[in-house]
Amino acid sequence: MDVIGLICVLYFLIVLGIGYWAMQKVKTTEDFFIAGRSLGIFVMGITMFATALSGFLFVGGPGLTYRLGMGALWFTFPSTTSFAMAWYVLGKKMREMTEKTGSLTVADVVYHRYNSKIASGLTAIATFFGTIAFLASQVLALGLMIAHIFGTTKQVGILIGLGIVAIYSTMGGVLAATYTSVFQGSIMAVGSLVVFILAMSVGGGLTNITRTIASTPFPDYGGDILPQFVGPWGLVTPVLAMSWFFVLGIGILGQPHIINRFFMIKDVKKLKWGPLVSVIPAIVGGMFMFGIGLTVRYLVNTGALQSLANPDDAVMTFLTSYAHPIFAGIISACVMAAIMSTCDAFINIASASLTHDLPFALNRKLTEKQKLYGARLGVALVSVFTFLMLLFMSDKGVALLGAFGWGTYAAALAPAVAIGLNWKRGTKEGAIASIALGLVLSLGLEVLARLNIYKLPHGMYGAALYLPLSVIVYIVVSYLTQEKELDSNMAQIVE
Template sequence: MNTIMIIVALYLVVIFAIGYWAMKKTKTSADFFIAGKSLGMFVSAIAIFSTSLSGFLFIGGPGLTYELGMGALWFTFPTTISFAMAWYILGKRMRLMTEATGAMTVADAVYHRYNSRVASGLTGVATLVGIVVFLGTQVLALGTIIAFIFDISVSVGVVIGMFIVALYSAAGGIMAGTYTSVFQGSIMAVASLVIFFISLNVGDGLTNITQTIATQPFTDMGQAMPEFVGPWGLATPILAMSWFFALSIGIVGQPHVVSRLYMIQDVSKLKWGPALAAVPAVLGGLLLIGVGLVMRYLVITGEMAPLANPDDAILVFLVEYTPAILAGIVFAGVASAIMSTCDAFINIASAAMVRDIPFALNRTLSDEKQLKFGRFAVVVISIVTVLAVLSLGDRGIALLGAVGWGTFAAALAPVLGIGLNWKKATKEGAIASILVGLVLSVVIEVLATLGIYTLPHGIYTGAIAMVISIMTFIAVSYVTKPQPLPENIERVMDA
């Protein structure tokens, strides 16, 4: 563990050096919020991969596999098409939108597309709600790592992790998180492949692992569960398919993905984005399945005690079964991946607070004040997130992340994914869709948390809320009259 701590410390020194460099380059609000539209394709693609997944995949993923078996694959299958959907449906339009209008946030794009401050303001509110939950996922993952390494409580780890992230984000803005993402995302893609093969070696091959799991009684369940290694695992088919639906299509509503499309320097190279982002995501999926299954195998064979917290699966495996140097690199890589993702989330949320919501209320801050108050907003959001994590942290990292993803998918996917490709969409449709998607997501989750009502057959809340939101968007747009589009928006949509 001493070796791991030393490597983590050295790795974080590099990360903070990147943050310091980014702070020196951050001079304007455009630098702070969209990296000055200066990112190359490789940087953009790897940053989108890292921001989309990080703690959600690397910590929550193996824990979800340990709990549900092969059903967790339905969390990673969407990466085969989701990144392509984001780039092809929105890539060029979002990049051209910022050229045509000066847009720097998703709410800016919504305003210019629908000419509605109400729709823009609701987008900002939906962004804040989703960010607090999704950011909480990352902070919980970071707190879990810190607690495991330094033998402290997860709650204390969360506070320490959030404090580090807040300092980092306030200084460097989105540029710090972006270049950190590229550094650690590249390392984690390679490390994921190495760890996958180590997990197969520990379990004497995938065939032996799956056969043992299918035939031997589960230590903590008292019976054999062959369905664990079946196509659905312990998830219901409806739940698994609803995950796939919302996690693939819903990517076009994720502000931490969509807003990075503003930052691309060369629009002509957009076609390479899907492959550059999807390949490391698939490699990360191998880690999720390999570690989750082998940890369940080790518990069944008596080599490992049942995990008190499934999210510890990857942490325990790294310490017990991988070389200390590799474990240290992965611990540090995951921690920095989470930090860069947190940076992106905080950046987007602070933009909603200092740009989007004031604009909806007919108030606009100067560039200097946006930069100043944007950094102050980072502190406020960090405090709110810690309080939310300490209240909701027992949901599990992967499932908590699914709540945040589903909220964004339901509230924003229709107005962006459909609205920027369909000229007959109306502002009334956008307003109704955002309201319906946001309210449904929040209300259903609250009712489930309170034990009052849950969706039948384990249906994923984000999926059903997104379907209803899409139907609302299309229906209301058909019965209301579309406004004539400004010439610059026409050009963006025709591109």
Template structure:
């Protein structure tokens, strides 16, 4: 543990260094919110990978595989297409949009596309409320890792982790978070390959792992479960395909992903974006199922006791089977990847608080006030997040998870993904789809959490909400009048 602690401290010092450097590079609100449109292709791709996947992939992923088997891969498969698809559908359009209009947030994009302050305000509220709650889940996971590494309480781990995020977010805005994310994404891509190789070695290869799991009696089941290593695992085709649909297509509604397209420096290199973005996401998936599957194998072999908490799979495996240096890098990288997601979220929430919502109410702040108030908002949102986590704890995980990927996918995917590619889209369609998508995703999650109603066949709520939101968007757009677009927006849609 001494080696792991040393590496973790060095890692955090690097993060602090990046934050200080970015602070001196941040001169105005454009620098603070969209990195001054200065990012290179590699930095952008690695930052997007680290931000979008973070704690779920590196902590929840192995745990999900440990519980559900190969069916968990349907959470990973979308990364082979979703990152590439986001670049192809929105990459160039978002970058040209900020050039033509000065847009700096997702709500800005919706405003300039539909010329509606109401649509902008709804998008800002979706981002602000959803991000604060969803970020709480990330902070709780972050606190768990920090408390394990340093042997402190979960509450102390949460406060320390959020404190680091708040520092480099308030100091350097998205510029600090983006370069930190690129550093973290690169670390985790390399670490994923090493952990996967280690997992295969510990299990005697994929063939041996699969055969053992398929033929060995599961603890408490009194029977073997060969379906565990089948194409659907223990989840079934309906659940798996609804995961694939929402996680694949829904990426165009993730504000922490699409807003980064504003930041690209060289438009000519955009054509390489899909490939560069997809590769680290696929590599990250190797850690996802490799660690989870081999820990299940080790349990069935009697080498270790069954895990009390499946989310401990990756922590247990690297600390027990990896060299301390690799374990330290992976755990520090996982912590940092979660922090990069928190930074992206907190920056977007800050923009919603000091830019999107005030603008929608006709109260435009000066550039200087946006920058200064934005830094204050980062601190305030951080405090609110910590209070939320410490107040709800484990009791709030289901509620916090309700505003995750599916909640952003349902309200925002139609208005952005379709709206920036279809001239027939209307502001009424955008407003209706955002309201329907948000109400369905959050409402159904709450009904499920309180055991009032569950969707049949285990269908993923986010997938259903997104389908209904897309249908609403298209139907209402056809039923309402299309407004004339300006030359700048016409150029964006015709790209």
């Protein structure tokens, strides 16, 4: 085992140790799913930082930039404002929801807002499918890194990564994820900046990198010279770029892994600092993605590196080729830290949808002990579903697989949650219709595309169509159905 592998093994042992320690603190499902509402603003900021900078961005982002150029930045542009928007629109309301209604999940929020178990059950289903897709992108990223470091196949790397995440998440749930995220986020903050500086140094500065890319042949594109690669759209169509910008911006209001974090805040008065804290992952993540992706493209075009068989290998190829082994090992552990943080969040969200939300929607009452046991069993079931999805969809790549999960969340949940908690006129019928429409369109059109039956024109990101339709349906159906008077607690929240 080389130095990089040894450092990564040491990191995993530390993470598992933290998970075991957190397990001793987990006594109730409230501890397991929302960390007992015990997080300070600093810990909250670090955990959101760690979750945001995931395999979706750390591995998929550089790979997407390497393949598509500046067009990939439309993935990161929205994050500079979207996280701040989530804090302003949902932060306080979600914290009040969990305090006044005991909500542990987004499905709980939907139930208490609309007093509808149908809407709550549909939310659980949408949450499950969206989470599995997003979790699959993280596990794929982790598997690719493990395969690169330890010389295994991609499939073996995925199994190892999934096993580590499942064991650790089963131990301590969100509480374990939170404590490890503080450890991980600290590594990531420093490591991301150092890697960006290293990448710019290797490429001779941003000006040299972009000029060289614009004037040299692309060996993996038939030797063509593609100056548009460093133009505003890169190699993507304007329609696709703007689709990403729209959904990855507005769509954050339907992301359970972001929404659930607001349940955990200890002091609601400190929420005002959230938007400022949220700028950090946007800036650091964009620099990391942009720096490595463009630099590896520069190195390939100049012949310093061979063309990548898999664009998602850009991060590990750069680190193993240009960083000192000890530094590369630390940064590899840093990247794995990002992936692990997000896996923790997603695997517990999906577990909650199976073992907490669906039983409630189906009128099944469980004891506290049964709920906690079921939560841990749910982690194992989610792991199996994630592996099955990877068997059929891993060819999409890390970033685009994650984008599918994000889009599913956005189309199905954003209207009922974000609009519903800010508009008293919203009705349960509107919520049911919008959630069902968003879910059916997201899953249905993806299946049609996979079977080569129908694909949206101009490379359009599907959720850019589903999300507006879901919003329209929510508003129209709400106006066409009778408004129900809200109870006093809910009326105070929805104002």
